[in-house]
Amino acid sequence: MIKKLLSLTILIIATLGLSAQTISGTVTDLNGAAIANQQVHIMNNDSMNPYSSSTYTTGSGAYSFANVPSSSMGFMVYTYDCQQNFQSVYVASNTGTANFTICTSNPTGCSAMFIDNPDTLNPLVINFMDLSTGNPTSWAWFFGDGTASSMQNPTHTYASNGSYSVSLVISSALCTDSISFTIYVGNNIPSCMAAFYYVPDSNITNSIDFFDASVGGPTSWSWDFGDGSTASTQNPSHNYATQGMYTVTLLIAGTNCSDLITQMVYVGTGGNPSGCQSSFSLSVQGLNTTFTDASTGAPTGWTWNFGDG
Structure with missing residues (x-):
């Protein structure tokens, strides 16, 4: 990504x-x-x-x-x-x-996937995380600057700002797969960023409507609703069996990019038992981003972490 x-x-x-x-x-x-x-x-x-x-x-x-x-x-x-x-x-x-x-039949295929995150103190340092499926046993990373690694989740320091084509090749006794993304190192504007918000369905108990708010024009969406169910549509609705807190994950992908975001979602009547629910919206114009708090529960204090130090 x-x-x-x-x-x-x-x-x-x-x-x-x-x-x-x-x-x-x-x-x-x-x-x-x-x-x-x-x-x-x-x-x-x-x-x-x-x-x-x-x-x-x-x-x-x-x-x-x-x-x-x-x-x-x-x-x-x-x-x-x-x-x-x-x-x-x-x-x-x-x-x-x-x-x-979980179910236990032995899958015979694998699919390569990874995400990257810059170090908060040094933007030339990139942390790579393998998200491949199929239980691979070996990893070959090519960082696009002539260097490589065989670690599962390597950290790499680039010499200068710029764009680099990063490839990951995974393999096991049953399969081999590879994937490549162009990443942007240093002071470069990303082409996609995952984001979503959700609204309880007023007509169906324990049903949640999810809305993709990602930027950068992604072309595929992979949702995990935290209860064993998944979806691949952009704006899905999901009916949970019971009330409670669920970890919902959205993985987006587009041309030469991917990104992942995870949020806690409360399902049920009577409001979040913690008393409040954090949420926000954003608007991006070039390097300028406007953030708007959309939290519920009448919070009285806010701490924003912008991820750039």
Whole structure:
């Protein structure tokens, strides 16, 4: 994907302790049996202190991420089921359990995908994150400046600003796939940025209407509603089975770019049990961006993080 111009979060939450923690859980099949050697990923939404990692389950279906730095934004723990559907669990800061129940047929295909994020202190440093499906076992990155890496989630420092064609080749015993994006390093304007908002359906209980607000003219949309359901339309509606908080993810792609955004969505009557819901809209004109708070719950304080330091 291309470099994000900015990543913004409105924080309307209490201050939490920032100590290292362990996040763990289990992966089981639809019959409750343990699934061994299942890859599980973790990432946060904190552009100031990004963190990501991956591991595999043991023979008992258990996994663990040790010494995870706490984040006030919490974490998204995710894996992929037998149909390569994205399954995620939101873990708040200073808590540590994420369990999955997934189907287990052995997929024979894989699909390469990645996102990139610039370092908040040095725009020439780019953090790459593999989002490929199909449980690849090897990764070959080509950064477009004559250098390469075989790490799953590498960090690369470019010598100068500019555009670079980055390629990722993944492989396993069952498949091989590749993908290439042009990324923009330094003071360059990105061509797409993921964003969305949502509105509860006034006529259908537990139904949410989602609206794509991405910029840059994306041509494909991949939604994960946080309950095992997905969609590929631009502005889907989704009916949840029960009330509660869900982690909703939107992945967009267009010509030489892709981007990912995750938001917590409350489903149910009576309003968000936390008492407020953060939201905002934005308008982009060149390098100038206007942000408008659209939060509910009558907040009295706002902290904006623009993602550029």
